[in-house]
Amino acid sequence: MTRRGWLPLLGLLIASGCARSNSPVELPAGFESRVSSDAARLRGLALYAQYCALCQGDRGAGGGARTAAFARPPRDFTSSAWRLSVTPPKVFQSIRDGLPGTAMPSWKALGDDAVVDLTAYVLSLAPQRGPS
Numbered sequence: 001m002t003r004r005g006w007l008p009l010l011g012l013l014i015a016s017g018c019a020r021s022n023s024p025v026e027l028p029a030g031f032e033s034r035v036s037s038d039a040a041r042l043r044g045l046a047l048y049a050q051y052c053a054l055c056q057g058d059r060g061a062g063g064g065a066r067t068a069a070f071a072r073p074p075r076d077f078t079s080s081a082w083r084l085s086v087t088p089p090k091v092f093q094s095i096r097d098g099l100p101g102t103a104m105p106s107w108k109a110l111g112d113d114a115v116v117d118l119t120a121y122v123l124s125l126a127p128q129r130g131p132s
Helices: 003-016 031-035 038-051 080-085 088-097 112-124
Strands: none
Touching: 031 088, 031 112, 038 112, 088 112
């Protein structure tokens, strides 16, 4: 197969998420303590309003102004079921690297410190508790 013949296949793999690495995400130093700090949540709130609210909605429930054109609605960060299904490193990776096959872009350009702050804020939107 020619190089040109592989390009559509590569695009399909990337869009489907098959080409994404399954290796553990490399976290910034002090990630666990930073992501649970009130200061990080406060900085994350400002970043969220600037970069995320148009898609995720002001309160994080997934109903932002840009969602009408999405094939799949954004996650509802206020859902305790969602909160129980994720870990802080996974949320960090999703924000930093984006989610292939969805409208969620990569926010690597913000830098790891800002992504930690966004992670802290997003995780604060839903309670972390199990079913009653």
